[in-house]
Amino acid sequence: MVFLMYHEIESPGRPLCQGAPGYVRYVVREKDFRAQMDHLKHNGWRGVEVGEALKFDPSTAALTFDDGCATDLLVAAPILREIGFGATFYITAGFLGKPGYLTQAQLRELSSLGFQIGCHSMTHAYLSDLDEAGLRREIIDSKNQLEQLIGKPVEHFSCPGGRYNQRAIAMVRNEGYRTLATSNSRTNSADTDCFELGRVPVMRETTLRDFESYCHGRGLWRLRIRESLRHIGKRVLGNTLYDRLRARTLHG
Numbered sequence: 058m059v060f061l062m063y064h065e066i067e068s069p070g071r072p073l074c075q076g077a078p079g080y081v082r083y084v085v086r087e088k089d090f091r092a093q094m095d096h097l098k099h100n101g102w103r104g105v106e107v108g109e110a111l112k113f114d115p116s117t118a119a120l121t122f123d124d125g126c127a128t129d130l131l132v133a134a135p136i137l138r139e140i141g142f143g144a145t146f147y148i149t150a151g152f153l154g155k156p157g158y159l160t161q162a163q164l165r166e167l168s169s170l171g172f173q174i175g176c177h178s179m180t181h182a183y184l185s186d187l188d189e190a191g192l193r194r195e196i197i198d199s200k201n202q203l204e205q206l207i208g209k210p211v212e213h214f215s216c217p218g219g220r221y222n223q224r225a226i227a228m229v230r231n232e233g234y235r236t237l238a239t240s241n242s243r244t245n246s247a248d249t250d251c252f253e254l255g256r257v258p259v260m261r262e263t264t265l266r267d268f269e270s271y272c273h274g275r276g277l278w279r280l281r282i283r284e285s286l287r288h289i290g291k292r293v294l295g296n297t298l299y300d301r302l303r304a305r306t307l308h309g
């Protein structure tokens with residue numbers, strides 16, 4: 058089954074959290090998001106949070122949102138509630154209260170509406186770049202902070218920028234999380250390692266036809282080719298230089 062990965066949802070008249078092309082390509086328009094959710098509903102799918110997705114019921118699709126943008130509560134949550142879907146919102150703890158992101162009160166509200174809250178690190182640092190102390194801050198301190206805010210256990214983690222290594226996996230596994238979600242475009246089954254779950258990105262230019270294919274686990278090879286090209290770029294250039302070049306060369 059598929060775990061879908063969303064980021065900010067663009068709502069008419071509302072400025073985005075960030076404007077770099079590499080960010081905007083992950084921002085889905087509200088009308089497209091609504092069409093995608095309607096498509097699921099009308100075709101017999103149920104959108105569920107990660108905790109429930111681990112039952113791997115083939116009629117479900119896990120809905121996940123990274124970063125903790127205010128549009129999680131203001132745009133996505135009302136649409137999801139209208140059709141009775143669950144979702145997991147992975148929050149970057151250190152972004153709470155920054156312009157465009159959820160405030161602490163909004164995070165509590167999102168949680169009290171029944172949506173699952175996961176952790177997406179403290180500062181959105183790339184885990185593969187960090188030493189032990191850095192990993193502890195991003196994986197453990199962030200979890201503790203989120204749990205204090207919502208008063209519930211935070212048991213699911215997603216990797217900033219989709220980047221991780223074996224040390225990061227080991228810490229997530231040993232510090233009370235039940236799953237780690239990557240940005241690797243593949244489906245998951247009962248045989249999948251819960252600490253390396255695949256997720257399929259829904260992007261600004263994803264058509265409803267692509268979306269439908271992804272939900273059936275089809276056409277993911279195209280996304281994987283793009284991913285491997287990015288991985289090669291990162292390995293050759295290093296994360297920081299790669300991001301800088303990409304921000305400069307990508308248009309749209």
Ligand SMILES: [Zn+2]
Nearest residue numbers: 123124217218
């Ligand atoms: Zn992120």
